[in-house]
Amino acid sequence: MTSDAFDEWKKWHEQRVETVSAPYGPLSLTGTYWLEDFSDGRIPDTPGTWSADGDAVLLRATEEDGLTVDGRPFGGAVRLGADPGPVGAGRVAHGERRLVVLVREGAWGVRDFDPASEARRAFRGIAATPHEPRWSVPGRFTPYDEPRSVRVENADGRRRGLGLGGELAFTLDGQEFTPQVTVEADGSLWAVFGDATSGSGSHRFRFLRPAAPDTEGRTTVDFNRALLPPCAFADHFICPFPPPGNTLGIAIEAGERTLL
Structure with missing residues (x-):
């Protein structure tokens, strides 16, 4: 791990704690x-x-x-x-x-x-695993010909549509994954994912927000910055569960895991 990468992650984590604990977080x-x-x-x-x-x-x-x-x-x-x-x-x-x-x-x-x-x-803080280089890998985004919507369970027990704009391909621990992702208004990506730690070593699902892909679809998939969803902080949020294909069959022991 480089010192710069760890320092950047530490700053990101501290800002996250500050944001979620703000008066209107x-x-x-x-x-x-x-x-x-x-x-x-x-x-x-x-x-x-x-x-x-x-x-x-x-x-x-x-x-x-x-x-x-x-x-x-x-x-x-x-x-x-x-x-x-x-x-x-x-x-x-x-x-x-x-x-x-x-x-x-x-x-x-x-x-x-x-x-x-x-x-x-x-609130006492967020349990998060410090930055490890192995959890940050190159990814390639392939957009769908047309945006799609799939109905998924939400944290409040209701089913709602989740808009999806394409797939994000990457290799982690020697395995290839292609979760479905949403394209945000600024071009960045948003994924709802589960993994082998979900519900045990981490929250039952988490979010990932890769940067906007370049013109060739390239971006970085950094699970060191996996996020707890809002419903981890308050039961009254309506976070969507992972769509089909977004439950990854490995233990991603990285990023935000649970509340302290």
């Missing part, structure tokens, strides 16, 4: 509420009434409810689209809590992020 999520499950519009422990209204969420509240919208005390009715930005910039707040609107396959919901969450207070 994944540890602060205390609830995800699908509005179709609350016909009266009353979300648990949350002021106002919330209802799906076509392509938006309709929020009704009085000023006595103590909500703010765009940083100002709110009373009346407002239509809210899905929050696109960081949690801390969410439009609706109740004290320090942020009530973030989301939509998945036409279903509208609200997420409750609370910096005072029990999970954030109890």
Whole structure:
């Protein structure tokens, strides 16, 4: 292992710990509420009434409810689209809590992020294996002729579509693998994968985010930077399980493994 590679990995790991433990990081999520499950519009422990209204969420509240919208005390009715930005910039707040609107396959919901969450207070760190060169290998991305979608189980027990843009081929421990990957808006790749340590030496599945391939499809597959999914930090995330072909038949003892 080169000193530079280890130092870069150490910096990456420290930044990850800082990010997940931030006031509005994944540890602060205390609830995800699908509005179709609350016909009266009353979300648990949350002021106002919330209802799906076509392509938006309709929020009704009085000023006595103590909500703010765009940083100002709110009373009346407002239509809210899905929050696109960081949690801390969410439009609706109740004290320090942020009530973030989301939509998945036409279903509208609200997420409750609370910096005072029990999970954030109890957090002690991420168990991660230090950088080892053997877990970083060259890969080649081959896009599909057309983007595909496959329905997979999610961490909340529901099945949803997972968009896939191609396959990422690489060789690890003498074995060839071609997991399916998603292409992000910036061209980088995202894979949901399992391996022989899943559910025992590591979380039941993990994420990998290779850099955008070059014009010939080349990128680096670095399992030293395998990530715990958000649902490892809070039960209320809806992370997708690995799609077909993405459970690798070797023990990848690298990257983030579990919470401490």
